[in-house]
Amino acid sequence: xxxxxxxxxxxxxxxxxxxxxxxxxSYGATPYLFWYVQSPGQGLQLLLKYFSGxxxxxxxxxxxxxxxxxxxxxxxxxxxxxWSDAAExxxxxxxxxxxxxxxxxxxxxxxxxx
Amino acid sequence: EAxxxxxxxxxxxxKGQTVTLRCDPISGHDNLYWYRxxxxxxxxxxxxxxxxxxxxxxxxxxxxxxxxRTGGTYSTLKVQPAxxxxxxxxxxxxxxxxxxxxxxxxxxxxxxxxxx
Numbered sequence: 001x002x003x004x005x006x007x008x009x010x011x012x013x014x015x016x017x018x019x020x021x022x023x024x025x026s027y028g029a030t031p032y033l034f035w036y037v038q039s040p041g042q043g044l045q046l047l048l049k050y051f052s053g054x055x056x057x058x059x060x061x062x063x064x065x066x067x068x069x070x071x072x073x074x075x076x077x078x079x080x081x082x083w084s085d086a087a088e089x090x091x092x093x094x095x096x097x098x099x100x101x102x103x104x105x106x107x108x109x110x111x112x113x114x
Numbered sequence: 115e116a117x118x119x120x121x122x123x124x125x126x127x128x129k130g131q132t133v134t135l136r137c138d139p140i141s142g143h144d145n146l147y148w149y150r151x152x153x154x155x156x157x158x159x160x161x162x163x164x165x166x167x168x169x170x171x172x173x174x175x176x177x178x179x180x181x182x183r184t185g186g187t188y189s190t191l192k193v194q195p196a197x198x199x200x201x202x203x204x205x206x207x208x209x210x211x212x213x214x215x216x217x218x219x220x221x222x223x224x225x226x227x228x229x230x
Contacts, residue, residue: 051215094213107157
């Protein structure tokens with residue numbers, strides 16, 4: 001069965017510190033991978049996506065993610081977090097099929113320590 | 115470009131009542147999706163419209179849920195009668211491409227439904 005696992009429910013980091021949010025997927029064929037962010041009171045916003053090619057992808061707001069096929073992972077990183085990065089982050093995966101849809105993980109809530 | 119609009123933003127209803135959620139996708143987006151998040155769990159797929167046709171409704175929980183998309187524009191999701199376990203945040207999203215994989219989805223802010 002297809003699945004997305006985000007093992008960390010809640011992470012707290014200090015402002016200016018580096019960040020890595022973990023995501024593992026189980027999807028068989030080559031997946032399409034996404035990271036979305038939801039700030040309080042907002043809808044989900046697409047941070048970045050991976051289809052093929054360079055396994056390190058850059059997104060908005062200074063985020064990047066690295067696709068590692070051997071580990072079935074697509075971890076999200078940021079070198080230095082800002083207080084405005086406090087939000088909930090969702091990893092998602094999809095693939096082309098007759099009934100394509102994107103499957104989401106359960107999310108990681110990020111808090112920023114001043 | 116206007117985004118995806120959902121209303122109401124919040125709804126509190128009693129068990130057994132009916133509630134209708136509405137979603138206005140981005141103009142020109144043929145693909146419209148409904149998702150639901152219950153109590154901090156994963157965001158789960160409910161169904162997918164291509165224009166006015168239901169492409170995939172495999173995620174609809176049961177026949178108390180009815181989704182429509184008249185004329186391929188806005189969509190409604192009706193819950194009748196509502197049960198306590200229907201509480202959660204209902205998200206609508208639209209996309210330019212059929213699978214939503216190339217461009218990703220654009221989400222609305224969601225409707226928080228509380229059934230008491």
